[in-house]
Amino acid sequence: MARAAAVPVPAWSLAGGQSHVIGRTLTYLILAIFSLVMGFPFIWTISSSLKTPAETQFFPPQIFPAIPQWDNYVHVFVAQPIAQWFLNSFIVAGIAIPGAVITGTLVAYSFARFDYPGRDFLFMVLLSTMMIPYEVTLIPQYLVFVQIHWVNTFLPLTVPAWGGGGAFTVFLLRQFFMTIPRELDDAASVDGANSFTVLWNIIVPLSRPALATVAILLFLNTWNDFLGPFIYLNDPHLFTMSVGLRFFQTVPESLNVPQDNLLMAATVIMSVPSIILFFAAQRYFVQGIVMSGLKM
Amino acid sequence: METQLPAAPAPRRGLSPRRRRHIISGYLYLSPWIIGFFLFWLGPALASLVLSFTTYNIISPPTFSGLTNYVQAFTQDELFWPSLLKTIYYAGASVPLGLIGSLAAALLLNVKVRGTSFFRTLFFMPSLIPIVASTILWAWLLQPDWGLLNGFLYRIGITGPRWFESQEWAIPGLVSLALWTSVGGPRMIIFLAGLQGVPEELYDAASIDGATRLQRLWHVTLPMITPTIFFNLVLGVIGALQVFTSAFVATQGGPAYATWFYALNIYYQAFQYFNMGYAAALAWLFAILIVVLTWLQLRTSKSWVYYGGE
Numbered sequence A: 001m002a003r004a005a006a007v008p009v010p011a012w013s014l015a016g017g018q019s020h021v022i023g024r025t026l027t028y029l030i031l032a033i034f035s036l037v038m039g040f041p042f043i044w045t046i047s048s049s050l051k052t053p054a055e056t057q058f059f060p061p062q063i064f065p066a067i068p069q070w071d072n073y074v075h076v077f078v079a080q081p082i083a084q085w086f087l088n089s090f091i092v093a094g095i096a097i098p099g100a101v102i103t104g105t106l107v108a109y110s111f112a113r114f115d116y117p118g119r120d121f122l123f124m125v126l127l128s129t130m131m132i133p134y135e136v137t138l139i140p141q142y143l144v145f146v147q148i149h150w151v152n153t154f155l156p157l158t159v160p161a162w163g164g165g166g167a168f169t170v171f172l173l174r175q176f177f178m179t180i181p182r183e184l185d186d187a188a189s190v191d192g193a194n195s196f197t198v199l200w201n202i203i204v205p206l207s208r209p210a211l212a213t214v215a216i217l218l219f220l221n222t223w224n225d226f227l228g229p230f231i232y233l234n235d236p237h238l239f240t241m242s243v244g245l246r247f248f249q250t251v252p253e254s255l256n257v258p259q260d261n262l263l264m265a266a267t268v269i270m271s272v273p274s275i276i277l278f279f280a281a282q283r284y285f286v287q288g289i290v291m292s293g294l295k296m
Numbered sequence B: 001m002e003t004q005l006p007a008a009p010a011p012r013r014g015l016s017p018r019r020r021r022h023i024i025s026g027y028l029y030l031s032p033w034i035i036g037f038f039l040f041w042l043g044p045a046l047a048s049l050v051l052s053f054t055t056y057n058i059i060s061p062p063t064f065s066g067l068t069n070y071v072q073a074f075t076q077d078e079l080f081w082p083s084l085l086k087t088i089y090y091a092g093a094s095v096p097l098g099l100i101g102s103l104a105a106a107l108l109l110n111v112k113v114r115g116t117s118f119f120r121t122l123f124f125m126p127s128l129i130p131i132v133a134s135t136i137l138w139a140w141l142l143q144p145d146w147g148l149l150n151g152f153l154y155r156i157g158i159t160g161p162r163w164f165e166s167q168e169w170a171i172p173g174l175v176s177l178a179l180w181t182s183v184g185g186p187r188m189i190i191f192l193a194g195l196q197g198v199p200e201e202l203y204d205a206a207s208i209d210g211a212t213r214l215q216r217l218w219h220v221t222l223p224m225i226t227p228t229i230f231f232n233l234v235l236g237v238i239g240a241l242q243v244f245t246s247a248f249v250a251t252q253g254g255p256a257y258a259t260w261f262y263a264l265n266i267y268y269q270a271f272q273y274f275n276m277g278y279a280a281a282l283a284w285l286f287a288i289l290i291v292v293l294t295w296l297q298l299r300t301s302k303s304w305v306y307y308g309g310e
Helices: A002-006 A020-049 A072-079 A082-113 A119-129 A135-147 A155-162 A167-178 A182-190 A195-206 A208-224 A227-232 A241-250 A260-280 A282-294 B017-051 B068-076 B080-110 B116-128 B131-141 B148-155 B170-182 B186-196 B200-208 B213-224 B226-241 B245-250 B262-271 B276-301
Strands: none
Touching: A020 A260, A020 B080, A020 B116, A020 B131, A020 B170, A072 A082, A072 A260, A082 A119, A082 A155, A082 A167, A082 A195, A082 A208, A082 A241, A082 A260, A082 B017, A119 A167, A119 B017, A135 A155, A135 A227, A135 B017, A135 B262, A135 B276, A155 A227, A155 B017, A167 A208, A182 A195, A195 A208, A195 B017, A208 A241, A208 A260, A208 A282, A227 A241, A241 A260, A241 B131, A260 A282, A260 B116, A260 B131, A282 B186, B017 B276, B068 B276, B080 B116, B080 B170, B080 B186, B080 B226, B080 B262, B116 B170, B116 B186, B131 B170, B131 B245, B170 B245, B186 B226, B200 B213, B213 B226, B226 B276, B245 B262, B262 B276
């Protein structure tokens, strides 16, 4: 203990108790700068979406529009079939996510609770598929989907989700199932429950947070997905929101009137569901990310 | 109904009922993944390997061409090596900067001050924006003539670069987009969890020994969170090498192939030029590259990742 006193604490060090206030102020200052960098693009996007076409091209740019053009949020639905794209994205998510969660639960249950030859090897195979780029399977999949006339339907975007829901879903659920004490299963088995009853009455109710997390992450991924819908959907009325937004970005402007304000409004509209979902389920969300990161 | 007897020694021939039940039920519950794996993963992956040894343009049936596609990639495709180098440049810039940024943000949020949950939420927001939306937003922010960033630079007396319209600045533009969307995202949350797992006693012991804040960071915090750094590094490299959507939406690979990353080369070969056999070969080379890089990281991890704390 005496040694501590002998070591001089440098003046710039924030370790000492006296410099507590300075350290705290400095922390807040850096946090504030960080926040500004992270937050400002949002403010800029929203303010751009409320400008007139002329205002979007002022230089140097004005942060806020003279009069917010709330009408832009109406015009954008007329300019492009955004309502349809929005609906399409929800249809894809509505078919793919239940499939991924249901089959992912079954598969994770198998990995977490059953003992059979090849289980650990298959689990390693599952994890390795996470590493392999999408492009490796994309081309033959596309060629087959062309043959069976699945192009320009939602089937290529939804049916594969029913095959276990992807490596990440299975991994996360398996990790969670492993934390549920096996004694609970065994007790139920003694009472005459079969394995499906155990899954349905014990594992699933106890895993609600993990199932919610997986469903949220799957929604964000589906909502985010670009390459799949871009390759499989050619008819603008079938576009999902990501493909639609990109299409909107590339269409020539009508009568040389820039549509950047409307494009920004569409960008805001597309981001709203993800943000709402995040705030509604923030707790699960953080928990799920941490769970996936720490136990690997 | 089967009863849960203590596992009796299994007869030498045949399996105990309990074991048989495990095998049958186990595979039954596994079956959705097995079917999905064969139909949507292994089958296509093998088909793509076979395809990589053929010339196939969709119109006429594939013809066997041996190693032609692979030779073409290494010697004739003028975009192969540049696309690989650009991808490495992108990953080499965005992964280390992203790791440092996320770790710095996590360290700041790990300080016990009021309002950290507000800041954490704010930092996390950009990662929630769908990638197409965030790319369009970023292209608008970096718009050379009336974008916010160049407007700001103008006010402080600097003429901003042409960003996505310039060959030199297009990749830095994409790296900055990747940083904005990922620094406060899942990676930061994982770092935060790692930091919270460092035992308080270690800091106390270091302080008693007179360690400054920086010394504690360097000698206690960083070694203790090397597993988390490693996890984020491996996932970061895999993700960054596969960069596609942001470059495709922002620049379509341009200007003058400046952002023609490896995944864009595959996409254009397959779906614009319909060189399906060649694109399959490119995809397999890509997979091999990623597997080798991941394996190398796993191998070298033993020398710097410290698992004692877990």
